[in-house]
Amino acid sequence: METIQGGSAGEYDSSSLFRLGCERKNEMPGVDYKAVQSRVPMARVLQLLGFVASGATGEQVRGPCPVHCSQSPRSRSFSVHLARDVCRCFKCGFAGNQIQLWAALNKMTVYEAAVELCRQAGVEVPWIKRW
Numbered sequence: 001m002e003t004i005q006g007g008s009a010g011e012y013d014s015s016s017l018f019r020l021g022c023e024r025k026n027e028m029p030g031v032d033y034k035a036v037q038s039r040v041p042m043a044r045v046l047q048l049l050g051f052v053a054s055g056a057t058g059e060q061v062r063g064p065c066p067v068h069c070s071q072s073p074r075s076r077s078f079s080v081h082l083a084r085d086v087c088r089c090f091k092c093g094f095a096g097n098q099i100q101l102w103a104a105l106n107k108m109t110v111y112e113a114a115v116e117l118c119r120q121a122g123v124e125v126p127w128i129k130r131w
């Protein structure tokens with residue numbers, strides 16, 4: 001009777017996979033971006049930006065693009081999908097969520113933008129607690 005050598009050799013080392021995600025040196029606490037998006041929805045960010053829509057269809061709002069500083073108030077190049085928390089400009093090509101939008105406008109990192117947005121909106125920053 002042959003016995004197949006089982007055991008340690010074939011065991012799946014899940015910790016190596018986990019380590020990949022932690023290679024980034026980051027001594028600051030993480031931010032839960034998804035939670036930032038739900039706490040500070042796109043509509044709130046547009047409000048903070050003083051965005052004035054030139055048109056709206058259902059969940060979609062259009063207006064002058066704040067990223068490339070569209071001068072015409074009737075411009076419709078900037079399209080926002082409120083329910084999906086995404087926006088896109090057909091002129092300058094900007095596309096992203098409200099955190100990326102804030103980062104682009106204020107020339108900061110997405111991390112800084114997420115923290116700043118929460119402060120501006122008066123909600124608590126959803127920090128990710130590391131162990």
Ligand SMILES: [Zn+2]
Binds near residue numbers: 067068069091092094
């Ligand atoms: Zn634009």
